[in-house]
Amino acid sequence: MSNKCLHLKKISWLSSRIASDNIHGRFRRPITTTPATCSAPSLDRDMNIAPKTLVGPCFSRGFASVKRVSRASSPSSSPHVDLLSYIRASLDKLEGPSHHWLNRDIANKQLFKDKGTYVVLAGQLLNGSSDPSGFFEKLKLLQQRSPGVCFMGIHFSDQARITDDRTALSELIVKEYLTFPVLLSGKEFPKSSGEEVCYIVFRDFKNPLIYQEKDLDIASVSKALDSLTQDTEKSKSVKLFTNTWSKQADAIKEPHFSSxxxxxxxxxxxxxxxxxxxxxxxxxxxxxxxxxxxxxxxxxxxxxxxxxxxxxxxxxxxxxxxxxxxxxxxxxxxxxxxxxxxxxxxxxxxxxxxxxxxxxRVIKKTGGLWSWVMEKMGLGNDDDTTADADAKSEESxxxxxxxxxxxxxxxxxxxxxxxxxxxxxxxxxxxxxxxxxxxxxxxxxxxxxxxxxxxxxxxxxxxxxxxxxxxxxxxxxxxxxxxxxxxxxxxxxxxxxxxxxxxxxxxxxxxxxxxxxxxxxxxNIGILGLPYWFSIPLERVFNLANGVQEAHISLTHELRLLPGKISIRLNIEIPQCTEVVEPVQESCIWRQARGSISEVSSAGSAVEPSEKVGVSQQWYDELDSLAKEIANPELADEEEEQEEDVNPSEIQSEDDGRIHIDCTVNTSPGTSELIVYAAVYLRLAKNEETEGASQEELARRIADILKPARNTTTVGEDLFVRLLLKSKREIRDVVFVKPIHVRIKFDTMDHPKADNSRDVILTESSTEIDVSL
Missing domain, CATH: 2.40.10.500 (Thrombin, subunit H)
Structure with missing residues (x-):
């Protein structure tokens, strides 16, 4: 009886090995998974990592080099399992005793969830002996190919150079345009191989697959991610290797460090x-x-x-x-x-x-109006988006x-x-x-x-x-x-x-x-218009990675007035010790009227669209103009020449040092809102106050001016100052743009009645609103 039990155990063990090999063999990719029991244990960030581990051999099949944890090693002693536990324990805070997160969206309180598929680029990312562009390009390709996967990088440093490495990593994020977070770690992890950089693929923080960076086959890793995510339809929505350009990703991501x-x-x-x-x-x-x-x-x-x-x-x-x-x-x-x-x-x-x-060569389709609308909404069929590369295989x-x-x-x-x-x-x-x-x-x-x-x-x-x-x-x-x-x-x-x-x-x-x-x-900076990152106007709504983003609100003001024509002047006071690079142009201003109002004129414009006023008022205005021409035609010509000399595209600053933006609206009874966005290009003024300040103090002043409009941290401010100082340029020559975001809410009363109780009286009123940046 005991011999039969022994034979049954051997058969059971052998069948499990065969089944495992068949599962991984059907994808025809060089990946070896770790045992299911090798799950990531909980690890406090202050614990010491075990220095000695047993790791299985590194082997190559095809173009990918994959490493697996040996069955003889203890699950809790694997360096890669310890690394995953360390990352998992570091997700809740931007900074800890041995870690610093860079390029992370601080508005997102929880960076990642415990469940999901992850790809981590780990190693000496700042090593001068290797080209970082190469392995970052591979990771970015995988990121575009698999939008449902969480990507991150981790750089191993030590406490002696962690400050310098933080600045260098920030420059690297900008240079390589990295949209995923990077973890700067001061922990010492044992080296499992001579490779400096590797890719770690795992799901739910367990069973890591380790790919060596050298000669990495991206297509095989992409297939592994498809199998782990079990969401092939979503990953196929962005065909990186066949037609990257035919369909954009679900969201355009930008580096969070760019605040x-x-x-x-x-x-x-x-x-x-x-x-x-x-x-x-x-x-x-x-x-x-x-x-x-x-x-x-x-x-x-x-x-x-x-x-x-x-x-x-x-x-x-x-x-x-x-x-x-x-x-x-x-x-x-x-x-x-x-x-x-x-x-x-x-x-x-x-x-x-x-x-x-x-x-x-993108082949334009002619699918009618409805197809065009569906495509603009991002609901078009991927099969309809055709290009020359569609006939190619799905491999890289x-x-x-x-x-x-x-x-x-x-x-x-x-x-x-x-x-x-x-x-x-x-x-x-x-x-x-x-x-x-x-x-x-x-x-x-x-x-x-x-x-x-x-x-x-x-x-x-x-x-x-x-x-x-x-x-x-x-x-x-x-x-x-x-x-x-x-x-x-x-x-x-x-x-x-x-x-x-x-x-x-x-x-x-x-x-x-x-x-x-x-x-x-x-x-002539105003020709660039309103920067896209300030606001998301309704006519330019775009699907961003973290939803619709809005600029910092400079002022919210409420008005209760009679219906009719309202002239509004915004008196904008610029920050102390700054000066305007050039007058604000109309192209750098955007207005939007919501509710029971309509915006009828641009800043400085003397002519209003006739359809914005009543027919009777138009008739009286034409009579007044005709009477002026008959009475004094020379004076009328002079007024026309003066109106032509007025440049409605520039909002001039007056002697008080403030910027003035004029807005005119027609209101009806009810509630409404006027939204004004504007871009002001500033630099630090060269006066006695800034003359005696150090370059670091001047850089701090710019950071303080920009900080209210940014959801940022002290770490981000310090990095910005370090990068400005590293440029070795005169800080007072640095030109930066300050956003203006004003929301004016109207609670318009009913029309006053005329003496005959039938007609209504249209009123004209004006108001000035002070805005401090």
Missing amino acids: FLQDLFLYFPGCISADEVGDCLFLSDSNHHRIIVFDSSGKILDSIGCFPGFEDGEFESAKMLRPAATLYDEEEDCLYIVDSENHAIRRANMKTRVLETVYP DPRSLMFPWHLLKRDNDSLLVINKSFSKLWIVNLASGEIEEVVEGFPGIMEMCGELMTEKLSVLKHLPSNLLQQQTKAITSCKEQPNAALLSSFTKLGDDIVMTDIVGQRVLKLDRESGACSSLRFT
Whole structure:
């Protein structure tokens, strides 16, 4: 009897192993799961991690390297299980005895839930011996492919350099445009292998799968995530490897760390190019998702892009996601743009002011009005969104663009597109909109376009050595030739070299003959309009990652007046020790009337739409105008000339130092609301008070001015100050934008009756409202 029981135990154990192998074998991916009993135990964040563990061998099958925990090891002693427990215990607080969260949405009290699928990039993320762009690109690809999965990074540091690492990680978040949180850990974890960086995939904080970073096969990891999430329909909604561009993700995510930096005039000016004949420059304000067009004096002429996303159309409505290198074609009078996060090449026609997509070739459908409405609402069928790449398999296509950054033109027929780490080159045919050839590795890239790169990089010899070293260190991602990272960061314009400074968030101009270097001062800023991150107007509602976001409310005011015409003047007092860079233009103001009112005029406008007033009033106004012309025609002509001289697009500041914005509304009985958004560009005033202050004190002052409009923490403020000081620039030259958000609520009474008790009396009233920023 005992022998039978022994045989039954062996059969049971063997069948369980066979069943397990069949389950994992049906996906045909190189993944080995840990035992089900290897669940993550609870761990207090102050506990010491066990220094010695037993880990199974690392093996490779296909292209992925996967590690599993040995069955002989104790479940509680695995370093990866201990790491998951440590992360789980750190989720509730932004800071702890040994951890600091960066790039985390502080409005979300609970970062993640205990249940769900996770991917963690763990290791020495700041190690200078390896290129961080490579493994971050892989993680971002997985993030786009699997929107239902939680992604995060963890960097191992020590208490001696944790402050410096925090600043360096913040710069890395901005540089790599990371939208997932990063955990800075001061705990010492035992090294399970010689690999510095690895990917940990798990569900519900147990049974981790460890993928080594080197030669990672993203497609196999993507399949593993699909099987863990058990939500294949959702993951297929974003076909990263077949047609990334055909359908945007459910939500456009942006780095949460950008709270302060986003309010600077420029936010990671990544690339620049020039039209030397037309004296025109094209600046990629990358993390603001726009291209700024300006002349050599700094006067802004135009802007391409209005919002993060992917959409062709006129410059005011077109959308891009972190544009990078640009290239101007004089014959076609068009600008080629690398749309990095959309993995696309765009073309802006400078005459028609229309942006279109060159690669990939998107086939426009004609499905009628209802199909168009459904598509705009995000309810369209994925099968209806067609492109050339739809016929490809669901596996990763190595020929597709993946986070392109640099751009060169070989001839009239093709473009040379290179990624940031100079590990891959794509040759795009302009006529067909297809990729002709893909070259991998820096030696192959130099063989293909080394002559073009060397010719352009030769200009860098005119740069001061300290400036060249600072910029190269800030953006270098090419170990073979560090200066190659600056390929798209500068351009020639006459006798000058114009260069972007991503450390100081500015544009520099260098005279090649004298060597004099200065920061370019921009004018006509109002042409950029109201920044998209201030508010979400009804006509521009967009699905954001954390719902509809609104700017800080500067003032809420209530009025109780008689119905009729109401003239409102907002007297805006700017913060102390600041000055307005230039007068606020009408393009930087947005008004919305809700309820029983209608907004009838813009600021400074002397003419109101006739349909806003009654027919009788229009008739009397016409009689008054006719009487003036008959009585004194010369005086009437002078009044018309004066009205033409008035520029309704500028709201001038008066001698009192305040900004005045005028609004006119027609009201009816009932309740209503007038919402006013405006953007004011400021800088610290150069006076006696700021003259004696240190650079750190001035940086703190800017942070204090921006802080009320931001849901942020002291840590975020300190990091912002550190980054400003690291730029080595005069803090009083930093231009930042301050939002104005005023809500005026009306409780309008009934119309007063005329003497005949039948007609109503329309009244006119005016009021002034003081607003302090």
